[in-house]
Amino acid sequence: MLNITADDLAQMKTGFLVIPVFEDAAFSRSPVVGSLISRAMTYPEFKGGSGEELMLYSPEEAAAERVLFLGIGKKEKADPEVFRAAAGKAMSRAIRAKQTDILFCGHGKKESVFAMMEGAVLGNHLSDLYKKERKNKPVAQIVFHVDQSKQTAYMEASGGIQTVCKGTIMARDWVSAPPNDKRPDMFARSIVKAADRENLTIVDIDERNIRKNRMYALLAVGSGSDTKPRMLVIDYRPDKYDKTVALVGKGVTFDSGGINLKPGSGLADMKQDMAGAAAVAATLITASRMGIGHRVIGVLPLVENMPSGNAYRPGDIIRTASGKTVEIGNTDAEGRMILADAISYAIKQYTPDMLIDVATLTGACKMALGPKIAGVFSWDDKLSGQLVASGRKTFERCWAMPMPDDYKDMIKSDIADIRNVGKSRWGGAIAAALFLAEFVKEVNWAHIDIAGPAFSDKANAYCPVGGTGFGVRLLIDWLQNLQ
Numbered sequence: 001m002l003n004i005t006a007d008d009l010a011q012m013k014t015g016f017l018v019i020p021v022f023e024d025a026a027f028s029r030s031p032v033v034g035s036l037i038s039r040a041m042t043y044p045e046f047k048g049g050s051g052e053e054l055m056l057y058s059p060e061e062a063a064a065e066r067v068l069f070l071g072i073g074k075k076e077k078a079d080p081e082v083f084r085a086a087a088g089k090a091m092s093r094a095i096r097a098k099q100t101d102i103l104f105c106g107h108g109k110k111e112s113v114f115a116m117m118e119g120a121v122l123g124n125h126l127s128d129l130y131k132k133e134r135k136n137k138p139v140a141q142i143v144f145h146v147d148q149s150k151q152t153a154y155m156e157a158s159g160g161i162q163t164v165c166k167g168t169i170m171a172r173d174w175v176s177a178p179p180n181d182k183r184p185d186m187f188a189r190s191i192v193k194a195a196d197r198e199n200l201t202i203v204d205i206d207e208r209n210i211r212k213n214r215m216y217a218l219l220a221v222g223s224g225s226d227t228k229p230r231m232l233v234i235d236y237r238p239d240k241y242d243k244t245v246a247l248v249g250k251g252v253t254f255d256s257g258g259i260n261l262k263p264g265s266g267l268a269d270m271k272q273d274m275a276g277a278a279a280v281a282a283t284l285i286t287a288s289r290m291g292i293g294h295r296v297i298g299v300l301p302l303v304e305n306m307p308s309g310n311a312y313r314p315g316d317i318i319r320t321a322s323g324k325t326v327e328i329g330n331t332d333a334e335g336r337m338i339l340a341d342a343i344s345y346a347i348k349q350y351t352p353d354m355l356i357d358v359a360t361l362t363g364a365c366k367m368a369l370g371p372k373i374a375g376v377f378s379w380d381d382k383l384s385g386q387l388v389a390s391g392r393k394t395f396e397r398c399w400a401m402p403m404p405d406d407y408k409d410m411i412k413s414d415i416a417d418i419r420n421v422g423k424s425r426w427g428g429a430i431a432a433a434l435f436l437a438e439f440v441k442e443v444n445w446a447h448i449d450i451a452g453p454a455f456s457d458k459a460n461a462y463c464p465v466g467g468t469g470f471g472v473r474l475l476i477d478w479l480q481n482l483q
Contacts, residue, residue, distance in 0.1 A: 009030060022072050249359070387448065
């Protein structure tokens with residue numbers, strides 16, 4: 001789908017040529033591109049400003065049926081995300097125009113071109129799997145025209161970019177799928193099927209073995225559903241590796257809130273509460289395809305949180321796999337319960353060098369950081385800094401959040417070792433992180449709360465409405481740079 005060429009641009013036949021344009025600088029040294037941009041600049045409505053667009057049809061300088069000029073704005077302000085978004089917008093225009101191929105002018109800085117490749121592949125994803133009539137189709141061929149001296153290097157990079165973007169799209173589709181198609185057993189089968197041909201070992205832990213491992217918190221959360229909980233362990237183990245990394249992903253396939261039933265508003269979106277598990281599963285599959293140099297273990301507790309006569313209740317005391325007891329203050333604080341057991345299992349079975357959990361954990365984090373930024377909680381400033389840096393690079397943005405010791409008072413219990421919610425409404429995201437920290441022991445750990453950016457009710461330049469796949473590109477970049 002993603003190809004690289006250095007052929008004569010003037011002679012390349014295409015239905016859709018895309019040229020980015022700076023407001024204050026030349027984008028390319030190519031005479032053909034320069035001539036086309038000069039022609040575009042003669043139109044008063046287009047000067048290369050950020051967000052400006054101009055379409056020309058069958059210009060004499062090129063063999064393209066259409067040439068789309070995308071304003072990038074001032075060169076010094078044009079970071080990779082500007083190019084990523086521009087490419088996504090171009091894909092949307094090409095899809096609506098029923099194009100089967102698109103040709104990008106891939107000149108400029110390496111980081112900008114790679115970002116355009118990402119935006120193009122991600123922007124070619126349509127979320128119409130459940131529609132009887134599909135009006136649009138993805139573009140079959142995405143081609144980047146580059147300088148001949150860079151062709152080989154860009155071809156090598158394009159394979160990895162496409163692999164990571166496919167992993168992101170895989171996670172998107174899982175998150176966007178309706179809850180009746182991904183109850184815990186169904187979601188587990190879907191993950192196993194997706195990972196079937198990869199260099200991965202998968203262990204599917206059923207209810208009986210969950211009980212055998214004393215994961216009573218996971219059992220409690222799933223007790224109200226007819227579909228019993230399960231846990232998947234995905235193990236990517238290259239021939240040689242220095243570090244073992246455990247990734248734990250929250251997999252609540254539908255969160256009604258349990259006995260503490262959520263209000264009706266937004267309840268349909270609670271199909272997204274397994275976005276952490278989706279991101280981790282897709283990251284493991286992607287890591288295998290890319291040959292990441294570290295051992296990576298994904299632990300996915302999968303459960304449905306429903307109200308019934310068998311559901312766990314506020315006031316219950318649940319013993320976790322670690323042996324710690326938890327007083328239930330709210331059954332809607334279920335994600336931290338299943339993560340507690342999964343974290344304990346990962347540490348006991350694999351003694352990882354570091355552990356990261358990914359979860360749509362708290363509305364409080366979304367309130368604090370909005371819908372586009374994840375919160376990172378860790379005792380280790382170096383680890384949180386690395387994750388923030390990867391988020392900055394991939395535009396899966398993260399913000400390091402505090403974990404003050406005196407806030408531990410919020411989750412103290414008079415009758416158990418710990419409460420699953422704070423005693424007041426304040427600092428909910430911190431209280432949840434501090435709860436998880438009780439189960440981590442001495443492992444180097446970070447918690448990423450993706451409650452905000454995991455799901456979007458509004459499309460952006462390269463992502464349709466629904467699951468965003470947030471976390472896959474972030475984690476792969478972090479793993480690639482892990483020393």
